[in-house]
Amino acid sequence: MRQLKDKPELETRKRVYSLVVSTPGVHLREIERQTGLTLGVVRYHLDRLQREELIFAKEDRYFKRFFPKVPTETFEALRQESLRRIVLHLLGSPGSSHSIMMTALQLPPSTLSTYLSILLKKRVVRRERRGKENLYFVVDEESVMKVLIVYRPTFLDTLVDHAISIYLERG
16 A cells, blocks of 8 residues: 655645545545545546555445545444543553553443444454463554544544554654
């Protein structure tokens, strides 16, 4: 996958790409309005960005929406606040057990188990057996952080800001 630093060189394409990154899920006409470009020019650059695998399009009833290319399973998991809270906890406290997460996140045991099984199935977290306990870890911190950074404006919560700050300080 191409990295965000590999943005297209053309100024117009950069404007279109920046809008898609800052407003994930934006549709064609909205890109046209916000950039002030003609529809043909917008379509051309969106097509190029898709061929360069920097963005992807998704049909949403009447609209074709555009998103920056990030790991899909990770994105889907992090869009849900409950799952995001668990992932953010594991970023700050890798190797947490079920009981530690229950206390820290104030979730009932069955609810936490359900959420963990979803995250395991999506391969966002992994489980390691240590003695009688299962410990949980984020599988790919880099992918998770990329999703959090790219989609930060759409995640209106301070836990995301805190996790990004810690990650960038480690950097």
